[in-house]
Amino acid sequence: xxxxxxxxxxxxxxxxxxxxxxxxxxxxxxxxxxxxxxxxxxxxxxxxxxxxxxxxxxxxxxxxxxxxxxxxxxxxxxxxxxxxxxxxxxxxxxxxxxxxxxxxxxxxxxxxxxxxxxx
Numbered sequence: 001x002x003x004x005x006x007x008x009x010x011x012x013x014x015x016x017x018x019x020x021x022x023x024x025x026x027x028x029x030x031x032x033x034x035x036x037x038x039x040x041x042x043x044x045x046x047x048x049x050x051x052x053x054x055x056x057x058x059x060x061x062x063x064x065x066x067x068x069x070x071x072x073x074x075x076x077x078x079x080x081x082x083x084x085x086x087x088x089x090x091x092x093x094x095x096x097x098x099x100x101x102x103x104x105x106x107x108x109x110x111x112x113x114x115x116x117x118x119x
Contacts, residue, residue, distance in 0.1 A: 007052035007110050008032040012042045014060055022055065022084075025103060031110070039066035046076050052113055053080040055106070067097070080113055082106065 009026055013019035014037045023033045034049055036042035039062035042054065056066065070076050082098040084106065100106050 006030040006032065007113065008034065008049065009110075010034045010036060010042060010045055010049070010051040010054045012036045012039070012054055012056040012060060012066060014038070014062075018057070026055075029107070038062050039069055042066055043069050043073065043076070046070070046079065047073075051079070052110070053082055055082050055084065058083055080109070082109055 006029070009031050011019055011022045011026070011033055013022060013035070019035055019037070023035060026033045034045050034051055036045050039060075043066075045051075046054065054066070054070065056063065060066065067081060070079055070081060080098060082100055084100050084103070098109055100109065
């Protein structure tokens with residue numbers, strides 16, 4: 001049986017220790033990991049490398065800016081933005097975000113994402 005294709009994940013995290021742990025975990029599962037620490041840096045990387053998804057947390061100082069920049073971007077606006085938060089906070093107003101309680105849910109989400117169709 002062939003392995004499932006791995007994904008490219010852009011981790012946007014301003015705390016180096018947390019970003020490093022996420023990178024190690026995702027790389028260990030065979031995914032390609034890109035890293036950014038701010039919304040502006042994330043947009044530049046996403047434009048250049050077209051990741052499968054963005055993974056971040058609600059405590060990112062530029063979180064709202066990141067979501068707004070992605071949603072307003074002509075080519076990136078349909079990109080999946082996932083948030084890992086073990087407390088699964090109330091964020092129903094941001095219904096297009098994927099709020100994940102743990103990394104098992106992240107694996108399930110990654111398995112469900114289809115690659116974007118190139119225009």
